[in-house]
Amino acid sequence: MIKRNITLSALAALLCTALAACSSGPPVPDWKMNAQSSVERFQAAYLNGNALVEQTELRRARSQVAGTGKLELVARIELLRCAARVASLAFEDCAGFDALRADAGAADRAYAAYLAGQVQPADIALLPEAQRAAASASSDTAAASAVAAIKDPLSQLVAAGVLLRASRATPDLLDTAVTTASDQGWRRPLLAWLSVQRLRAEQAGDTQAAQHIARRMAIVEQPLAP
Numbered sequence: 001m002i003k004r005n006i007t008l009s010a011l012a013a014l015l016c017t018a019l020a021a022c023s024s025g026p027p028v029p030d031w032k033m034n035a036q037s038s039v040e041r042f043q044a045a046y047l048n049g050n051a052l053v054e055q056t057e058l059r060r061a062r063s064q065v066a067g068t069g070k071l072e073l074v075a076r077i078e079l080l081r082c083a084a085r086v087a088s089l090a091f092e093d094c095a096g097f098d099a100l101r102a103d104a105g106a107a108d109r110a111y112a113a114y115l116a117g118q119v120q121p122a123d124i125a126l127l128p129e130a131q132r133a134a135a136s137a138s139s140d141t142a143a144a145s146a147v148a149a150i151k152d153p154l155s156q157l158v159a160a161g162v163l164l165r166a167s168r169a170t171p172d173l174l175d176t177a178v179t180t181a182s183d184q185g186w187r188r189p190l191l192a193w194l195s196v197q198r199l200r201a202e203q204a205g206d207t208q209a210a211q212h213i214a215r216r217m218a219i220v221e222q223p224l225a226p
Contacts, residue, residue: 035064071103087157089192
């Protein structure tokens with residue numbers, strides 16, 4: 001299971017700040033704590049390849065926030081869901097967020113554009129701090145170095161995924177992403193990044209490296225223990 005401090009750092013802080021559930025002060029309403037916990041759990045479940053738990057916790061998070069009528073918070077939950085997919089190289093439309101885009105704030109719209117590989121230079125300052133250096137890097141090498149410097153594992157994989165989506169992934173970037181996903185034990189992104197590494201090894205004619213990566217993937221693909 002993913003550790004709590006990992007999911008609540010740079011990425012989940014988008015929601016945490018809005019919920020005001022991460023600081024001392026007056027008692028926090030139950031819906032805020034429940035939503036925060038469900039966000040942690042659905043991100044962890046997705047990264048670990050447990051689709052059923054992810055969907056269950058996503059519905060709970062949305063339900064808790066929906067009771068407030070705050071559409072911008074529902075949009076933010078969908079944005080966090082899409083960020084985990086980019087980290088795992090599942091490049092698909094962020095339909096849940098798109099349906100609520102008109103009710104989202106400028107920072108969330110900028111982040112959605114970033115995840116889609118369409119952020120404008122003028123909007124980089126609106127991105128989460130962890131993403132800004134990689135988003136503004138002038139070269140692929142500099143971008144890879146900026147990603148390697150990101151301390152939060154999930155934020156790091158998101159930044160790496162955005163670069164790969166933009167065809168800016170260097171070998172060093174792939175190494176960083178694979179190492180991070182492996183260290184966290186996140187099966188879904190690890191398989192995705194290993195697959196990219198394997199393809200590049202095959203294209204380069206490095207049969208030995210490709211076979212080694214294939215053996216790693218076979219281990220990762222073993223079913224989760226009940």
